[in-house]
Amino acid sequence: MPYPSIYTDDLVKYLAILLNVTQYRDYCPNGLQVEGRSEVGVIVSGVTASRALIEAALDLRADAILVHHGYFWRGEEPSITGIKQQRLKLLLQHDLNLLAYHLPLDGHPQLGNNAQLAARLSLQEQGRFGENDLGWLGLATEPGVTTVGQLTELISVRLGRAPLLIGDPEQPLGSVAWCTGGAQGMLGAAIGAGAGVYISGEISEPTVHLARESGTAYIAAGHHATERYGVQALGEHLAQHFGIQHHFVDIDNPV
Structure with missing residues (x-):
């Protein structure tokens, strides 16, 4: 890798402790939602794991995407079809990790x-x-x-x-x-x-x-x-802590 990197497993463990994920009863899984390559040197962060964000991450040669709104929400249709299939296929084809933190990112006292x-x-x-x-x-x-x-x-x-x-x-x-x-x-x-x-x-x-x-x-x-600012702060924290690269991509949403 051209940049310093961290093992994906170590990154996930660090974030679980930092964000105290076990404290929350959430509507989705917090942590590694889609497993990709084993090392992370470049992270792209964004609010929601939309196709546009995935494509931006590929352009930036990211190893992982960090979001507030990921996938697999409670009560959603579990079938991997349509838009969900297209997003997941793109992540898996390119060996991209997807990390998502919902309520734990809302609640963090400094980065949330x-x-x-x-x-x-x-x-x-x-x-x-x-x-x-x-x-x-x-x-x-x-x-x-x-x-x-x-x-x-x-x-x-x-x-x-x-x-x-x-x-x-x-x-x-x-x-x-x-x-x-x-x-x-x-x-x-x-x-x-x-x-x-x-x-x-x-x-x-x-x-x-x-x-x-x-x-x-x-x-x-x-x-x-x-909710644009917590994931930016978290991405910058990871970049400074581990010496890896971080890019925030703001996919505009009028809601």
């Missing part, structure tokens, strides 16, 4: 999606809530950001997309709660934790009514937009 989102939005964590403590609670520390509307504007600038606000833009911030991705279902837990505003990625029809009736504002900042 919630931690990395907080760093970009100047949110200071003061506590946790919800199952597995996946929800974070704290304060906004960005100078001049004192209302829900100003926080929404900050999110638009920092994440590069316009979020959807359900609530009064003039409402004072108070406590801010957040959980990246599709965690709109945790709004009730955020309300119970005392949040004045809750940030997540997606929004559902009941979310609107709960936010309006509770007085806790809701900001839907985008599933992809809020």
Whole structure:
């Protein structure tokens, strides 16, 4: 290999400990989902293991793909057909490893999606809530950001997309709660934790009514937009720790 490398088995063991994967009851397997070559010198990271990401990894001569959204979700059709077959065939044909970390990557205190989102939005964590403590609670520390509307504007600038606000833009911030991705279902837990505003990625029809009736504002900042940063941070950590190469590839997704 042209770069320093690490054995795939050693990489998987290191990540299992770093991300404390056994702590979580998840909806998919965390760790090595598709086995490829035995050594890894180049990692490509991305949010989701789409065909576009696999093709980008091949162009970059990667040995492994590291993602937040992998395969084999609970309740999905188990047959290896159609798009699933095409993705897996491409990985197997080119001896590419696929490593995926879902809830463990959300929850990591430094490298996780919630931690990395907080760093970009100047949110200071003061506590946790919800199952597995996946929800974070704290304060906004960005100078001049004192209302829900100003926080929404900050999110638009920092994440590069316009979020959807359900609530009064003039409402004072108070406590801010957040959980990246599709965690709109945790709004009730955020309300119970005392949040004045809750940030997540997606929004559902009941979310609107709960936010309006509770007085806790809701900001839907985008599933992809809020979860771009954890996998980048994890890939960079691996590159620095092991001396291997890392490339983050952002496959745009408007959701």
